[in-house]
Amino acid sequence: MRAAPIFIALSAIGLALAGCSGGQSGAEDEAEATATDSVQIHRPFRAGPGSVNSYWLEGADEVLVFDTQREIALADRVVAAIRATGKPVTAIVISHYDPGHFGGLQSFMEAFPEAELLMTEDVAEQIGRDLSGYVERLRETLGEDYRMPPEPTRFIENREELTVSGVPVIVHVVSDTEAETMAMLSIPSEQALLAVDMVANRMHPDFTDADIDSWPRALDRLTRDFSGYTLYPGHGEPGPIGLLVANQVAYISFVRGLVEREILSDDVATEAEINEAITAIRSNYPDWESVTGRPAQLRRNLEAIVAQLGGELEADREEEEDGNEAADG
Structure with missing residues (x-):
């Protein structure tokens, strides 16, 4: 099932470094900042599985934070780097319902209690309902130290204009892509789009909550609406948007094609077929890490696509058949 590699090589992008260190498993953190005329876009970064981008936009006299890391420990290090500027954080924006993007929120709220907490109404509702168990998982991990995300100061809406030291920052809300609802930020004066999990650059994205039909169409619209922009992804290095x-x-198409051709020819996904598909993905995208850091992410991705395409897992079918036999007996 090995397919010819279809990844398009990304050329190296030079980024100015700003001090911020730490991480887990001995990995070294790097805080990268892109210098602009009026706003600096900082990307606290830790390489390896489960690495996630959050950003902070530094203006002349204030800072806006966009997403708050996965873990309290790493969030604390980002907080320290922001404090070193001596500038107040006036807003914290949460892009979507994903623990990698709001897991460290309490560290930021404790450090910057005067900052507005902003998110869309849908994202606030999703965090409150926690249907995927993300908040509960954080609570289990952190125990008594964990506090629930607070209610937002106010809701943000599509096309709303925020500012950082007078520089316009535009909110763009997209639905039914990698997540049910997601807020991106663009900085027109800098031709920069903070696209969060619309893109994972050289990392396996998470398909658990994804809509694989509409997500590629939304991505195509980005290239038209933000032609010439630099895209800052939710995971991995920034680069040219196109x-x-x-x-x-191409990645979404490749994985979906594996499911359609190799797994769902008879509408049932067997364990052997899923294992072969995982091998094919790893072969086609060697050295890529997963955005969640979970060993079973590729399996979960394939199972999510099988369900979305109307198939079923062999184990689920056998369990249903056993239940039916027991009922008949």
Whole structure:
């Protein structure tokens, strides 16, 4: 089932470094900042599985935080780097319902209690309902130290204009892509789009909550609406929007094709077929880490696509058949 590699190589992008260190498993953190005329886009970064991007936009006299890391420990290090600027954090924006993007929120709220907490109404509702158990998982991990995300100061809406030291920052809300609802930020003066999990650059994205039909269409719209922009992804390195979008669309198409051709020819996904598909993905995308850091992520991705395409897992079918036999007996 090995397919010819379809990844489009990404050229190296030079980024100015700002001090911020730490991480887990001995990995070294790097905080990368892109210098602009009026706003600096900082990307606290830790390489390896489960690495996630959050950003902080530094203006002349204030800071806006966009997403708050996965873990309290790493969030604390980002907080320390922001404090070193001596500038107040006036807003914290949460992009979507994903623990990698709001897991460290309490560290930021404790450090910057005067900051507005902003998110869309849908994202606030999803965090409150916690249907995927993300908040509960954080509570189990952190125990008594964990506090539930607070209610937002206010809701943000599509096309709303925020500012950082007078520089316009535009909210763009997209639905039914990698997540049910997601807020991106663009900085028109810098031709920069903070696209969060619309793109994972050279990392396996998470398909658990994804809509694989509408997600590629939304990605195509990005290249038209933000032509010439630099895309800052939710995971991995920033780069030219056309290149990163093309790579993400190709990845979705490749994995979906495996499911359609190799797994669901008879509408049932067997264990052997899923294992072969995982091998093919790893072969086609060697050295890529998973965005969640969970060993079973590729399996969960394939199972999610099987369900979305109307198939079923062999184990689920056998369990249903056993239940039916027991009822008949």
